Amino acid sequence: MKLDGSWFTEAAPEEGIALSLKGAHRLHAEQTPYQNIEIYETDTFGTLMVIDGCVMVTDRDNFIYHEMLAHPVLYSHPAPRRVLIIGGGDCGTLREVLRHAGVQSVVQAELDERVTRLAEEYFPALCEANHDPRAQLSFCDGIDLVEDAADESLDIIIIDSTDPVGPAAGLFGEAFYRQCRRALGEAGVLVQQSESPFLYERVICDLHRALRTAGFADTRTLTFPQPTYPSGWWSATLAKKEGRLNSFRRSDAANQPFATRYYSAAIHETAFVLPPFLREALAFSR
Amino acid sequence: MKLDGSWFTEAAPEEGIALSLKGAHRLHAEQTPYQNIEIYETDTFGTLMVIDGCVMVTDRDNFIYHEMLAHPVLYSHPAPRRVLIIGGGDCGTLREVLRHAGVQSVVQAELDERVTRLAEEYFPALCEANHDPRAQLSFCDGIDLVEDAADESLDIIIIDSTDPVGPAAGLFGEAFYRQCRRALGEAGVLVQQSESPFLYERVICDLHRALRTAGFADTRTLTFPQPTYPSGWWSATLAKKEGRLNSFRRSDAANQPFATRYYSAAIHETAFVLPPFLREALAFSR
Numbered sequence: 001m002k003l004d005g006s007w008f009t010e011a012a013p014e015e016g017i018a019l020s021l022k023g024a025h026r027l028h029a030e031q032t033p034y035q036n037i038e039i040y041e042t043d044t045f046g047t048l049m050v051i052d053g054c055v056m057v058t059d060r061d062n063f064i065y066h067e068m069l070a071h072p073v074l075y076s077h078p079a080p081r082r083v084l085i086i087g088g089g090d091c092g093t094l095r096e097v098l099r100h101a102g103v104q105s106v107v108q109a110e111l112d113e114r115v116t117r118l119a120e121e122y123f124p125a126l127c128e129a130n131h132d133p134r135a136q137l138s139f140c141d142g143i144d145l146v147e148d149a150a151d152e153s154l155d156i157i158i159i160d161s162t163d164p165v166g167p168a169a170g171l172f173g174e175a176f177y178r179q180c181r182r183a184l185g186e187a188g189v190l191v192q193q194s195e196s197p198f199l200y201e202r203v204i205c206d207l208h209r210a211l212r213t214a215g216f217a218d219t220r221t222l223t224f225p226q227p228t229y230p231s232g233w234w235s236a237t238l239a240k241k242e243g244r245l246n247s248f249r250r251s252d253a254a255n256q257p258f259a260t261r262y263y264s265a266a267i268h269e270t271a272f273v274l275p276p277f278l279r280e281a282l283a284f285s286r
Numbered sequence: 287m288k289l290d291g292s293w294f295t296e297a298a299p300e301e302g303i304a305l306s307l308k309g310a311h312r313l314h315a316e317q318t319p320y321q322n323i324e325i326y327e328t329d330t331f332g333t334l335m336v337i338d339g340c341v342m343v344t345d346r347d348n349f350i351y352h353e354m355l356a357h358p359v360l361y362s363h364p365a366p367r368r369v370l371i372i373g374g375g376d377c378g379t380l381r382e383v384l385r386h387a388g389v390q391s392v393v394q395a396e397l398d399e400r401v402t403r404l405a406e407e408y409f410p411a412l413c414e415a416n417h418d419p420r421a422q423l424s425f426c427d428g429i430d431l432v433e434d435a436a437d438e439s440l441d442i443i444i445i446d447s448t449d450p451v452g453p454a455a456g457l458f459g460e461a462f463y464r465q466c467r468r469a470l471g472e473a474g475v476l477v478q479q480s481e482s483p484f485l486y487e488r489v490i491c492d493l494h495r496a497l498r499t500a501g502f503a504d505t506r507t508l509t510f511p512q513p514t515y516p517s518g519w520w521s522a523t524l525a526k527k528e529g530r531l532n533s534f535r536r537s538d539a540a541n542q543p544f545a546t547r548y549y550s551a552a553i554h555e556t557a558f559v560l561p562p563f564l565r566e567a568l569a570f571s572r
Contacts, residue, residue: 011293016308016331020295232511261563273556
């Protein structure tokens with residue numbers, strides 16, 4: 001069938017796949033110094049934020065992405081206190097991080113202040129922790145912020161970026177990861193959103209290589225469903241400064257004092273199990 | 287963006303979501319007594335079969351669905367020899383079942399012979415086991431075939447059906463499952479493709495209820511990514527005639543004498559781990 005004008009469509013023409021959401025009632029559109037941002041009201045996925053034509057967040061399915069970006073990395077560190085989020089302007093990851101009572105400070109370094117201001121207006125639920133005294137919203141280039149960070153001054157770095165083209169390309173490079181590693185404490189762990197394991201296997205392979213070359217001792221990819229991202233299947237890649245990524249605070253995760261809808265201790269364990277085709281592509285030497 | 291005429295689109299308007307594949311070069315179209323079948327050549331997903339407007343199978347991603355429909359149920363039975371596939375006319379599930387050397391006979395009961403004839407022409411790789419002497423292609427209504435089956439004459443029933451509307455609606459009902467249970471041996475296991483866990487949670491809940499009411503002792507749902515099905519995330523639900531579904535032939539699965547690209551013993555275990563939102567919806571009493 002052909003879709004009429006009441007659908008919003010994100011196409012990845014080089015991948016030959018497109019996703020459409022019904023109810024393309026556009027509430028807002030603006031060109032910022034960095035990118036084009038649009039807000040839509042959809043029929044069945046609630047409010048939708050689009051950046052440069054790509055779905056960033058919808059009310060209905062963002063919980064999976066935000067929970068899977070925040071909780072696995074936090075439970076992979078013995079006692080995370082100092083957290084840096086790079087990107088993440090919709091503030092959904094920040095909200096999940098702040099659910100951890102042991103976290104003492106979270107800096108969110110978003111390049112484009114307009115993403116956050118629009119999230120505050122159109123996605124108030126994601127921004128409900130923005131005024132937590134532990135949160136600091138910083139509007140700057142995360143690369144500069146990491147370069148200026150003191151050695152071993154962070155426990156966790158979460159790179160909640162857009163795709164590895166345009167403004168976010170530098171966030172996928174070895175030089176940046178080397179600075180991240182320096183800024184992390186000995187038990188430090190980094191996580192990077194790492195695209196679709198089905199469509200962009202190559203991005204994930206390159207990412208592992210860049211992280212290892214930058215000195216991280218271990219790297220592992222987890223996957224999760226994400227219905228409104230291309231292919232409906234997404235990934236995040238963790239990297240540990242020293243030691244292995246083969247354990248986490250399972251008991252803490254199983255007894256987490258807050259509700260999650262996708263994450264659980266059991267999901268944590270299973271999300272890292274990759275199917276043979278992906279394991280082979282990554283040529284893990286485990 | 288708007289898609290031009292070179293895309294094939296499957297829309298689920300009531301769910302407000304649509305998927306499009308580029309390269310809508312139509313190779314074939316026909317109306318059979320049961321349904322409308324189309325074959326397309328796409329740019330990046332290979333050949334595509336569409337039934338009544340819904341994506342059935344593409345070259346590129348069918349391996350996940352077929353492996354996950356066949357191998358978990360077969361490894362959940364101690365010694366499966368007699369297998370019935372209902373639907374499955376593209377023959378991809380049949381091919382996977384026949385990889386198991388212990389299987390002695392597989393009847394495939396597909397209502398619409400044209401599905402299989404077109405698969406033989408356009409998806410030869412899926413049909414490469416059709417001439418295995420253990421395979422019997424039967425073109426009939428699976429419901430009749432199960433009613434006529436002797437008590438305890440089957441080890442495995444795989445219901446590889448279209449959506450629970452139209453010709454396949456009866457395959458999701460208690461009366462049919464009761465007949466399936468009667469036809470299964472004591473260690474018998476059934477599996478039913480059970481739609482998107484994200485979009486059709488209700489279908490899965492109803493399915494568990496119907497299977498339990500029909501007398502199955504245990505039911506469990508597994509999930510897997512399926513990029514060209516609505517939401518990109520799909521499920522299959524297993525039901526065991528007697529006893530629990532909490533174990534499988536792990537050692538056999540870990541040493542399987544054939545290659546798989548998605549299934550593995552580790553994936554088998556993890557696929558049954560459901561996120562909290564789904565576990566709560568299913569109100570599992572485990």
